[in-house]
Amino acid sequence: EEVDKLLALKKELETTYGVVDKKPAKETKPKKEDKPKEKKPKDDKAAETEDGENNGGGFVLKTPKGSRDYDPEQMAIREQVFKKIVGVFKRHGAETIETPVFELKETLTGKYGEDSKLIYDLADQGGEQLSxxxxxxxxxxxxxxxNKLKQLKRYHIARVYRRDNPAMTRGRYREFxxxxxxxxxxYDPMIPDAECVKIVSEILTDLEIGKFVVKINHRKILDGMFAVCGVPEEKFRTICSAVDKLDKMAWEDVRKEMVEEKGLDPAAADRIGTYVKLAGGMDLVEKLEQDANLMANKSAQDGVKAMRTLFDYLAAFNILDTVSFDLSLARGLDYYTGVIYEAVLVGAEVGSIAGGGRYDDLVGIFSKGTTIPCVGVSIGVERVFSILEARARANGGVRTTETEVMVISAQKGLMAERLALVSKLWAANIKSEVAYKLNAKFLSQIQHCEKSGIPYAAVLGESEIKKGVVxxxxxxxxxxxxxxxxEVVPRLRALLGRSA
Amino acid sequence: EEVDKLLALKKELETTYGVVDKKPAKETKPKKEDKPKEKKPKDDKAAETEDGENNGGGFVLKTPKGSRDYDPEQMAIREQVFKKIVGVFKRHGAETIETPVFELKETLTGKYGEDSKLIYDLADQGGEQLSxxxxxxxxxxxxxxxNKLKQLKRYHIARVYRRDNPAMTRGRYREFxxxxxxxxxxYDPMIPDAECVKIVSEILTDLEIGKFVVKINHRKILDGMFAVCGVPEEKFRTICSAVDKLDKMAWEDVRKEMVEEKGLDPAAADRIGTYVKLAGGMDLVEKLEQDANLMANKSAQDGVKAMRTLFDYLAAFNILDTVSFDLSLARGLDYYTGVIYEAVLVGAEVGSIAGGGRYDDLVGIFSKGTTIPCVGVSIGVERVFSILEARARANGGVRTTETEVMVISAQKGLMAERLALVSKLWAANIKSEVAYKLNAKFLSQIQHCEKSGIPYAAVLGESEIKKGVVxxxxxxxxxxxxxxxxEVVPRLRALLGRSA
Structure with missing residues (x-):
């Protein structure tokens, strides 16, 4: 009865004065204006500045340059994304491992070429040198x-560290x-490779972030192509890294870089130009098989043969519509030895959203004498987060808790009764909250439910307690x-769609 | 039919020769003998040594001192543990955040007393000083x-770093x-505090790691007790840290430390001795309320009053049977200002498995002028992992994948057919694997199912394909x-207990 009276009063007040009592009973979300700067679109700017907020105590209150906190809303999105991605990995029978956040410095030495300068080193505090x-x-x-493993199919989700200039690379953090x-x-050729492409396709489909295409190429085709176009072998890598820029630069500019900066014969550049325009599917495989000039090169021949096998498997996986054999795809990393791939969103200028390839020699660096061939893919989750955060903002935000029921008092006090009730709900695995106030305002509690999207309230008043009801x-x-x-527990469970 | 013939053959061979073909088709788990040293019970020893495996290439192959990899089996256990713990946090309406793995050095400075020497610093590579x-x-x-937050109820699960000597503290890693x-x-007094104790109780119950008790005390009672026992105020902290050792040392030894090392009047030590032997529930609250000497001290009076309120709420939560008001509980950290608690397993010598308390002044250090009172709890998950890993070993291990179906060929080849079938299963969200071999041995595939605990196989042979069956x-x-x-998908889904 108290409840009815109070609700009637609330309605009356709302009609008369507009919304009553804007303050929620509990505010667990950072206020908009208080959010960390990194949250806003001008991310890079914020990350770039060394200025933080001075707390008046003489020191600066901020996260380190290029790093950021994830607030509850970002974490809710992150959790959804990881759940979907891990779901795909598990669907494919993958295990997971975790490794330390730091490694011996020498473990990383010589693996990243010029980018090694971006590695964070730990201070020498006596003991090992770590990065x-x-x-x-x-x-x-x-x-x-x-661990001398012969086989491992694993996923690993974790943060990595690069002392990049966060101002220079948009949307890029130093910790991500x-x-x-x-x-x-x-294994037999191209079967695990095909599964990696299939996994990219499944993940991007499940994430619902828009139409995508997975570009695929093969390092051996690139090498063969460079050879038959007349690129001297010592220039393969530098020309390859010029080709790698075709996703951001026009061919004319890439050609210029090859010829003017890298000293390539213009005729060779033009021959490359005719190849890197080619893209397709099995039709392109067949076209290249007809290219006697290219096929005379052993490397190219091996690469094209591998692509035919790969496309057979992609056909069996029924994902030909999401892949493109693209001779302009080069990928920056040196360690790739076979197929390479990169997924991009169609019509979006966000860069690649996943990428990977085969690297058969890397394990051998750590285990002299034997090596284990590997193929893998990395999902650019930070870009996925950005897209989904923007979508969430446009849709009015996401819930940051999963609370299903708020235990509410219709009047002052009743603390022990409320705690006993919420405890009963917890025991039934119903996600529940209660205000941490002896005399919580009824309307504030109701408004907390509305604001936080809590679907049900369980309301107690003196008369309810006397009648033995909620x-x-x-x-x-x-x-x-x-x-x-x-009957409170079974009724709420039924309302929440739980099985009895 | 091929399948039948092969299985009959297998059975015959097994009867004649024992188990045939011990090698599984795919081995994705590290072999027992290849597991990282850190996995075995002699953890500390392994972590302590600076020796690693030399790969013959002139450098040492190891993880940094005091750190370790988590292998798939450990990760499977870790995932179960986190799922249960996060389930409890969410049941209580908590949000989650993540913060960078490093902070500005000055953010950490002056927060950990003597232990500050254990902080890992990053190298000065130009820019901010980080730890x-x-x-x-x-x-x-x-x-x-x-973020100038007024309220936040959050959980945070992440690794932290301490340059402790891993040899000195059993089971302790530098990264954990x-x-x-x-x-x-x-908020109103003791309501969030009571919820923290409730959460510890729920988590330890859900984890099923054995009978436990949550010891509870109050800093103000300790201070009041020291005062009325005649401890000079400047000795409160050092005497408190002596009391903190009562869980590992006998009273006689603690008394000795107080008197001989810390120069306390023996009569004062004896008075403390009579108090720290006391433990109970509401009966102890009442006993202390009758202690006129103690109640004459304002701090003790406030503390005892708070404990009465707390025990009222713990009664409402129906968890009095898992808590103990224990005057010998002191907790090491300086920043506690109110209630403190620590959970231990009954009859197990593993130390505390959770602990926490109220710290009302810490936020104020970062926001001069205002402060936000806080109360919290930390679960000692590494100890939980150890207990559950030992249990898993005793029970023959845990599954490291969730694969439900293995797509198997009954004869050579059939790669495209197998890929098409496994793809159909993935599309139906059935967790499935297929061997990465053109000519996978049938028996090896079957044995992979047995070894990995994959409950079903979907077998294809030429004749099955002709008949349109699996x-x-x-x-x-x-x-x-x-x-x-x-009907393959609906039948498998039904067998796996999925809804149609």
């Missing part, structure tokens, strides 16, 4: 070698998540009804 | 202050998980039956 991990691939190779899936082991209130519809004490 | 986080509490306080739950905000085989019972192609 923060730069990616998850080198620790994976170290793990496989150290990687989400890797790799298959180590000696009032269940639906937050959205404002419907409410009395339920005898011993 | 790895030492716990999750200081980053939490920094986050609350930086913490699992924290904290409530920040100005043979479904139950790994445990070895029963098998033919299913038409278009």
């Amino acid at each position: 923060l991990r730069y990616d998850l691939t080198v620790p994976f190779a170290r793990y496989v070698a150290m 998540y990687q989400c890797d899936f790799d298959i180590a082991g000696e 009032v269940i209130r639906n937050t959205a519809t404002k419907e409410q009804f009395e339920v005898p004490n011993d | 790895l986080r030492y716990d999750l509490t200081v980053p939490f306080a920094r986050y609350v202050a930086m 998980y913490q699992c924290d739950f904290d409530i920040a905000g100005e 043979v479904i085989r139950n790994t445990a019972t070895k029963e098998q039956f033919e299913v038409p192609n278009d």
